[in-house]
Amino acid sequence: MNEELNIGPHISRQFDAELDEIRSRVLKMGSLVETQLIKTLDALREDDGSGIKGVSKLDRKVNKLEVQIDEECTQILAMRQPAAGDLRMIIATSKSVRDLERAGDEAERVANMVKQALTNEMQRKLYKGLLGLGELVAQLLKSTLDAYARMDIPGALQNMRLDQDIDEEYSRLVIRQVELMKKNPDNVADSLDVLWAARSMERIGDHCINICENIIYLVSGDDVRHAKFKDIEEQYAGGGY
Template sequence: MLEGDTRLAEQVRDNDRQVNDLQLQIDDECTRVLARRQPAASDLRLVLAVIRATSDLERIGDEASKIARNALLLSESTSTIRGLVEVRHISEHVRKMLRDALTAFARFDTDLAMQVVREDELVDDEYSSAMRSLMTFMMEDSRSITSVLSIMWVLRALERVGDHADNLAEYVVYLVKGLDIRHSDPDNLDPQVLKKS
């Protein structure tokens, strides 16, 4: 979107079906593992974490598709598009969060996972600030409403990707420590409990 690459936007939009199909395949395989192997303890947590993670990854695919659709709409705009700086800034944070969450999941790294959880609060704050700014701009210039609304939908999708990255990081803590932190304030968690084993 930021580079105006409409072919890439079309490709992202069109790949959503593939992501959905992959989620179904992984869910089927996890169901087979549960039925045949009847895993316990950490093995069971691994299967449950994979099921949850694939659901979040599929939703990230949905959000990417929304971003692509809005990028295609914005590519047809003839007016100056406001909010691209905010999109770039938040997208950089969200990309890092997602990359770190996937790395934490692959390495069972609770320290990196907790960094992602804390980063989500920053993204949420940046998102709120950007939305206030864009709302003000729309009130000042009614001609920009269509393009600004598209930018707002993109920002919302990016914020949701950040939330899904946060979920992935929380699954790492569950997987490694057996601790469900989904509805906890990261600042109130005992650092000793989260230390690597």
């Protein structure tokens, strides 16, 4: 991150090491959530639920990392009294790990639903409709972690654009399921399950966008939460952050 912000190391190398440690833990946590989602999508794509078994175990690791990273952030606040970019890094990271943990919970929820659906032919077919949305969300999660690793505002903005595609795909999926429910009222319960799973995936996308907002805050000091995407895009159109 230091290179991206064009700032040299701290006089205290130990402080640099502590911050690096936190950053690498966040990326590790993110990669576990990513694996949760990918395992679920693979299972759905290949009609094979064997890989899903490990998802809950991964979620427990994600939860542990959240607690560990939060503790390390608290220690840095108490011991180092960080300011400016360092302070923003700790605040943004502490918020981002909460989003990652929630994304992990959503991924676990989808995994459990998919695991159940794979045992039933009808449900399996319906759940296949989630693949397009799931792949977009997995792509967003991956590029969000990339943007965090590089402290990259253009990357964060690109992710916000991708989230709009996800929202559109989610809306299309809802319409499709409603049509299916109208055509075949016997499958209402199954379609509702699919909608719940789709909702969880869409929520993972929202958590990614929260992390992207944290990245923008970390790099620029600007709080862009609740701002319209168009305004955020215009604000950073010329760089200069």
